Amino acid sequence: MTEPLKTDVLVVGTGPAGSAASLALATYGVDHMVITKYRWTANTPRAHITNQRTMEILRDLGVEEQVEALAVPQHLMGDTVFCTSLAGDELGRVRTWGTHPRRQADYTLASPSSICDIPQNYMEPILVRNAAERGAHVRFDTEYVAMEQDDDGVTVTVRDRLTGHEYPIRAQYVIGADGGRSQVVKDLGLAHEGQMDVAGSMNIVFKADLSRYVAERPSILYWVLQPGSDVGGIGLGLVRCVRPWDEWLIVWGYDISAEPPVVDEAFATKVVHDLVGDDTIDVQLQSTSLWGNNKWYATELRRGRVFAMGDAVHRHPPSNGLGSNTSIQDAYNLAWKLAHVLRGQAGTGLLDSYEPERAPVAEQIVLRANKSIEEFGPILEALGLTDTSDPAVMNARIADRADDTAEGRAKREALKKALELKDYEFNAHGVELGQRYASGAVVPDGTPEPEYERDPELYYHPTTWPGARLPHCWLGHREGSGYRKVSTHDVAGQGRFTLFTGIGGQAWADAADTLSRELGVEVRAVVVGPGQPYTDLYDDWARLREVDEDGCVLVRPDNHVAWRSLHPVDDARAVLGGVLRQVLDRP
Ligand code: FDA
Numbered sequence: 001m002t003e004p005l006k007t008d009v010l011v012v013g014t015g016p017a018g019s020a021a022s023l024a025l026a027t028y029g030v031d032h033m034v035i036t037k038y039r040w041t042a043n044t045p046r047a048h049i050t051n052q053r054t055m056e057i058l059r060d061l062g063v064e065e066q067v068e069a070l071a072v073p074q075h076l077m078g079d080t081v082f083c084t085s086l087a088g089d090e091l092g093r094v095r096t097w098g099t100h101p102r103r104q105a106d107y108t109l110a111s112p113s114s115i116c117d118i119p120q121n122y123m124e125p126i127l128v129r130n131a132a133e134r135g136a137h138v139r140f141d142t143e144y145v146a147m148e149q150d151d152d153g154v155t156v157t158v159r160d161r162l163t164g165h166e167y168p169i170r171a172q173y174v175i176g177a178d179g180g181r182s183q184v185v186k187d188l189g190l191a192h193e194g195q196m197d198v199a200g201s202m203n204i205v206f207k208a209d210l211s212r213y214v215a216e217r218p219s220i221l222y223w224v225l226q227p228g229s230d231v232g233g234i235g236l237g238l239v240r241c242v243r244p245w246d247e248w249l250i251v252w253g254y255d256i257s258a259e260p261p262v263v264d265e266a267f268a269t270k271v272v273h274d275l276v277g278d279d280t281i282d283v284q285l286q287s288t289s290l291w292g293n294n295k296w297y298a299t300e301l302r303r304g305r306v307f308a309m310g311d312a313v314h315r316h317p318p319s320n321g322l323g324s325n326t327s328i329q330d331a332y333n334l335a336w337k338l339a340h341v342l343r344g345q346a347g348t349g350l351l352d353s354y355e356p357e358r359a360p361v362a363e364q365i366v367l368r369a370n371k372s373i374e375e376f377g378p379i380l381e382a383l384g385l386t387d388t389s390d391p392a393v394m395n396a397r398i399a400d401r402a403d404d405t406a407e408g409r410a411k412r413e414a415l416k417k418a419l420e421l422k423d424y425e426f427n428a429h430g431v432e433l434g435q436r437y438a439s440g441a442v443v444p445d446g447t448p449e450p451e452y453e454r455d456p457e458l459y460y461h462p463t464t465w466p467g468a469r470l471p472h473c474w475l476g477h478r479e480g481s482g483y484r485k486v487s488t489h490d491v492a493g494q495g496r497f498t499l500f501t502g503i504g505g506q507a508w509a510d511a512a513d514t515l516s517r518e519l520g521v522e523v524r525a526v527v528v529g530p531g532q533p534y535t536d537l538y539d540d541w542a543r544l545r546e547v548d549e550d551g552c553v554l555v556r557p558d559n560h561v562a563w564r565s566l567h568p569v570d571d572a573r574a575v576l577g578g579v580l581r582q583v584l585d586r587p
Pocket of ligand 1: 012013014015016017018019035036037038046047048049050120142143144145177178179180182183203251291309310311312318320321322323324325326327
């Protein structure tokens, strides 16, 4: 028997989940290995919308600027067009991804980071490269085959796909980030809900200069409703920008209950010409692939020492752009916990918080993404396209929305409402940022959960209620005779706990220092106020913190609030110590 390779954590997969897990573990100095079945990272663009929460995580992990350098910025993302072809009739436009001037303020206020668009095949190499530079052992062409776990660890059998040689890797913990067909999840037999392959889609990646159709209405997404172009009568296709404005990906549906279509060059080129509405454009086909739309989420994310994340546990259509975002966020949630347990700074009970924190998010995003698909229905209904499959009738009904008649007016009104509903897909800021955790790694402060003042899916509600994401605002860090602007997220994070307090809260700061030494866990105390190293430049922290100036907010390494105290207490060290012990599962 070959002596197993040994590592603390084995990560299976270098998709967004696995590569982010590896980057976070490497950043925290955790010995680990990451394997992937293929010779390199993603070979097609796939995921692209990268929301503010993900960008904050990448900022904390020190790669935000590298991602921004290759990303399409927010201002080029948002004139989302609905049309009969790029060259054809424009049915409507929706300002998406926070680009409506009214929504822009919500996005700018909520985060130090900007939403952007970076194709997955650009993102993954950044994550993997930085992970490797920080110490990750990355093995390509290496396939997970099987595993066995015992009380002390997990022995995973992997296959070198170049030689066929199989060998064991022994790890203390394993992360299954092996995507929507996860073998790890199958082997664990994790409980789940929903269904796979509810609809079929094909991707057609191609190069073509489409500037003349899009540069005046820049967007990442162009939705094409095309009568007569599909078996069901209406084809609903997506022309998605990969690189402005000469590299594209078309998503086109197919009937998953029938034989899979043969997507050869002639077929793919015809789909491109039809959706663009111009058969004179030169199309250089890059790749084609078929994939299934799923409505499936695991309700268990862990078995013993093996954790699963990413598409392995939440599988859904690309609507709302939540897939790779949630995958990266899963990884960030687990990595600091593993780091603390492996360093002996926390008991293994800390790991129990992963599932209750992330399983509700898995369910939420799978249902949200699927609902967004259903919400295309009202657009078709508004145009009168659901009770006929005759292209001539459909075209006439699309055209008569311009009539000066009662029907024309009603149709225009219905279409306006139907497009407004798409806000829940394209401007769902609350879904993107609003996650509030409840688990053993969050200590309630006895206050009730704050009410949502606006729609919780569309709007993010900042709060320091334990479990919520730390609200962002700009503080000033004293440097020389002035202040440099830093986000609350920059002050916290970095793999350590942070305790925010204000003038009058020195007892909290002293307690944090003492407990850092006693527990061997870094708890950085930050007193915010005039004369302190950090000051509340615009008084925004005072407006957001929801605790008295001499209360405190304890933030976990993943920038979620662990606990807060509204007021000072008699024995700060005892109270804070009790909280930290509870979060860290320490005696
Ligand atoms: P992913 O599938 O990316 O990676 C799995 C990894 O595991 C790969 O490295 C693979 O090699 C490896 N692997 C698999 N089996 C293995 C084995 N047995 N042994 C070793 N390695 C193995 N999401 C989003 O957030 N925003 C968006 O805009 C979009 N848009 C989008 C468009 C289209 C057309 C698609 C198809 C998908 C999206 N998505 C998206 C979804 C997104 O692509 C998806 O959610 C993420 O890739 C999931 O990341 P994971 O890391 O979980 O799996």
